[in-house]
Amino acid sequence: MTRPKVAFFSFGSCEGCQLQVLSAEDALPDLLRAVEIVNFREAVDERRDDYEVAFVEGSLVRPADVEQVQGIRKRARILVALGACACLGGVNAIRNRRSVAELAREVYGGRRDGVFTTLPDASPLSSAVLVDYELRGCPIDRDEFLEAVRSLAAGTVPVTPAYAVCVECTLRGTACLLERGVPCLGGVARAGCGAVCPAYGAPCEACRGCHDVPNFEALGEAFARHGMARAVAAEKLQLFNNYREVRETWERALPSPSGT
Amino acid sequence: MGARASVTVRHLTRIEGHGNLVVEIEDGAVRRCDLEVVESPRFFEVLLKDRPWDEAPRIACRICGICSVAHATASVQAVEAALGVVPGPRLRALRRLNLAGEWLQSHVLHLGFLMAPDAFGAPSIVPLAGSHPDLVKRVLRLKRLANEICRTVSGRHVMPVSYHAGWSGYWPQVAELEALQAGLAAARADVAAFVAAFGALAWPAVERATEQVAAVEDDGAYPMMGGPLRTTAGRAAAPSAYRELLEEYLVEHSASKHVRPAGERGGGGATIRVGALARYALAHDRLHPDAAAAARRLGLDPATTNPFDAVPAQVVELVHAHAEAERLVTALLADPAPEAPVPPRRPQGGEGVGIVEAPRGTLIHDYRIGPDGRVARANCVIPTSQNLASLEADLRVFAPTLLDRPAAEITHALEMLVRAYDPCISCAVH
Amino acid sequence: MPQVSMIPAPCRVLEALPQNAHDVRFVVEAPPLPAAAFAPEPGQFVMASLPGIGEAPFCVSALPGEGTAPGTFELLIRRTGRLTNLLTRLRPGETMYVRGPYGRRVDWERFEGASLIVMAGGLGLAPLRAFVRRALLRRDAFRRIDVMVGARSPDELLFKDELAAWKARRDDVHVRLIVDAAREGWGGRIGVITTLLDNFEGEVDGSHAFLCGPPVMYRHCLKRLLALGLYEGHLWLTLERRMRCGIGLCGNCQVSGHYLCQEGPLFSYRELRQLREAV
Amino acid sequence: MRRQKAMDQEVYRFPRSRLGALIERLARDYRVVGPVRRGAEHAWADVGPGAELALDYPTTMLPPRQFFAPPRELLFRFRRGADGRYTCHEPEAERPVALLGVHGCDLTGLRVLRSFHESSCRDRVVTGRLDRAFILGLACWAPCTAEAFCRDMASLESEAPAALYAWDLGDVLLVKVLTARGREVLQDVTALEAATSDEQVALRHRLRVRHEAFPSHLRFPPDRLAVALEAAADDLLWEATADRCLSCGRCNLVCPTCTCFDVGDEGTLDGAAAVRFRRWTGCQVPGFSKVAGGRDFRPTRAQQLRYRVVRKGKYMPERYGMVGCTGCGRCIAHCPTHISIREIFRQVGGGGGAGAAA
């Protein structure tokens, strides 16, 4: 097992996933022994292009991002998308149903030339390049990241749970929020986070996307049974799963919320 | 070195987000000195619009991974102000504990990962692990402790999940608080070592007057959880009237808005500055005694405007945040039962401003919540936006003093100045 | 029934012989068992693992002492995923972690005096190889032996040398090979394995047939063999299910309440027919 | 008859005020666990200062099996030696557990757990924990939830495997001794006073009233389920019900008689150590019936749902001698779309299977 050269890159994002990497803390010395970091702008000055594994965070939001990620793809043997923005579009894609002109009007009073250029849609990396592995979550889970590095360094593939967040919620004994009328998406959402949100009093918002066999009709029914409109389920899914191709998976099954 | 020189650093390293430093020097004069913010906006103000208000803290915290607790806190306070919710004292203590954790996390990250390499002449923390293993060990240990504080209060540090108007989705168990108490006690030596390590360092001096701003709390505490804005020029404004003090404006070379003093004062290129140094200037007399002692030891003058003094100011605040966390954990342990939720007095909504002191400075979230329970308007004023004009002005003062040096050194010195401001560009553009 | 531990024993890889791009034949030192000797029967499997990566079931494809050195056995491992990516990279002298053997021990006396029909598709030859070796070792106990082997392409054929050696035994064992598609140089038959039954010259009456291969092959071969008049109690199939423990606990391999890891993976069609969702 | 029998054996008064003493006594030898209030719910948790035993609890989400086969359990650790080979190290046995206040359904659940592990599927770790446990059973006076149907599944009056079994009469509990160990513990904390005749009358009265409080939902005995489910194997009800299923797996995980698990590994980055653990899963959890290469042998939601139900009602009684459903109602109460095994049982058993009782 040789020590793979790895690089970190980020596009439109909060850089929280990279921070999760820095939060490896006690595992950092081991991590640095297991891999050689040749590019990590947030933490190191060195920048080299001879990486084998590229961890890429963030959505593609500028025209230049597309070129850059294609360049990364050419150089990297393995490209790993980090986090909801890179895997799904994430919160960035909430805006995708509005025009850039409208957005600029809202935030910059209509001015945008010279200030920034923006793609009409915030998109996941997979819209532009082949992604080898995805580490889901907003943010990624630090242990899952370390497990992925361990697997890749050993020469094999990381594993991702195929099942729902409800599984993890139930295993940790969290009382179900949905049963109390809170709009929780856990039943369709992909696990791996340890169901941290319900345990800390917030509904699951499917930041890891959906599990292998989501049943959106049944989700609507579950919402209705617990006193919420079916459209609330769609509205919640817009938070992280609003990128065009992701949205198509649930849009037909659920009535769209008014006004959005 | 000829008469012309230009320095362009694309994608500055060891800062959060994407920024380019562009400096053009001609005939010994600085012609251009811009910090280009090339990050594309994610339009968070629009993302918040039309969403149910309970989601606001969870969306807003995604503005920035490093200060997501500050964003969640500002956001939930804005929602509470709009709905007429006055959170109870223990809920405020819980949130303050989380913020203290984030300050600790952010200052340790900035000092240890981003500034220490400059200070000790290394390109990153990685080689430092070889040359200064003790310091690096302490950096990592303190960072883990900071993470543990936030995990205990809100499930995780990056994207906290427990924030709701008037209540907390989680209330730490006694055993968890006791574990924090033990961890904080054990970390005292690490904090002291930080003061010692940074006390020995010398930084350049850049002298330029600027108006410093912080949200100074009513109850006499060191600025953290927000309150009326005060400035070193003696101006003041209630949170809801922040616009009387601060004015956002657009510049050509930056996707981030800039901020200047509001009204005619903004006309003559006057700048403002927020952050550790501003808080220290305005409230150094409110520091925990240990932090005040550290300030004396570091020789930090409350009247200083040298941006590099932000480094010792952060060290002082790190001591304060640690002491504050210890105090709050003890207070929460004295009465560990969850506080009853406070219902909205104005469920039909209205306007609300939430202010906190993020590690990097004053952070303002300003919402209107409509009768449909949704966010109708949102505006976020970010510490880094408030500092950008000041940062550029300081670069213009600093650059001419470097002209006799080789280009690489000029670049490095200017980069150091940028880093001393601890800019967070993802935040600034949001 | 005694409790069997899930703790594996380190076993040295003695030989690692790539068969093609993704299959590796391993000669492995048998696990040192304290009580009984490691004595698998044809059709049984072991759980093989790598620490920190995972564990999976693999059929024993050559039994200790049956054409192998005593104290050694063979596995044929195909690279398909997380664990097998790394198992197939093991070199001689390295270690895999093994426990077993598990699964039903088939009573061989019931086959004696009968003719045997062996049909293996692709990876299916891995377990069935142990049957053929056992039968050839006790050649006198059986009447006619037919071995039919199908593969996607000539490159995909497993144990080519051994197939050639069996072929060389002429009337001892009737070996016929077929591939789905072939490049030039393949002199043999092309098509799906069922076509080998089209003009089947062997004996059906009183024969036992052993089948292992992909699910499509099961469906077609089953039909053909039954149509030829084979008794369904003499038709043997090995089933694949996810197995996490191998010892009848984890439940992943359940079919109609039966734990295949203990009651199988070898079943007669007569038994299987009762079981919903089995084939 | 049964009620009579309760009185024949050793039944003693147990003043409620002695519960603290009982916990203290048990804590000497056991990790003491009971129902504890957590917000609006109750959960099994260690009892002691700050976590008060709540014997008046309705029921819990996770069943007591969590103490015998935990949701996630370390099987063993791998440690790499100097020669590069790993050795395996099993964790040490933990303190035995004392469970206080276990209802009839969950007592039955523990018996099912044992019957499973006494068949060919023997797990010495699980049975060892069951053997060493101390259990105080507790009679229910009314259905704990609207979903419970323990009376139908004949688990309401279960007492084994408890060491002591209690009827709660308010200030006093009447406690029946079922094992020698139970007697030993009881006499350490009480004077073994016989119930007064007033108390006996009160108990008889409560038992009579209780019988009325538990409605009958199924009009047939549970041993008819096997045949009924067989007859309904191809019923349309599976498809129709499964349309509402999220495949979230909660029904499996909350069930006191589910036993399936997944095995996984984790390790340190330097490869010096690794763990192998097991974790609850079930037939309605996506991926359960997959094999390498992605093929699924029970691919449809309807097949998966049917598998769970048929396993409880048919395979388990046939193989382990006990019906696999205790009627605790957890899988119904905690199903996001309220898919009801009771309703399915009712439909298939309503007289000859196929859709007869729509």
Ligand SMILES: Cc1cc2nc3c(=O)[nH]c(=O)nc-3n(C[C@H](O)[C@H](O)[C@H](O)COP(=O)(O)OP(=O)(O)OC[C@H]3O[C@@H](n4cnc5c(N)ncnc54)[C@H](O)[C@@H]3O)c2cc1C
């Ligand atoms: C009775 C029997 C006999 C067999 N005989 C042979 C044989 O002789 N030769 C042969 O090549 N194959 C054989 N197989 C098939 C073989 O078992 C599979 O190919 C093997 O399991 C593939 O494992 P993998 O990890 O490489 O593949 P993958 O498809 O990647 O499997 C997924 C892997 O991910 C891991 N995983 C999944 N979920 C989790 C999680 N939640 N946590 C941690 N880890 C997880 C698991 O360890 C699993 O191995 C047999 C199968 C059976 C049932």
Ligand code: SF4
């Ligand atoms: S809280 Fe959400 S994730 Fe948890 S069990 Fe309920 S629906 Fe599932």
Ligand code: SF4
């Ligand atoms: S099947 Fe449902 S009702 Fe029956 S024991 Fe399991 S959880 Fe309880």
Ligand code: SF4
């Ligand atoms: S709990 Fe309900 S929705 Fe979830 S898997 Fe079970 S039957 Fe389906």
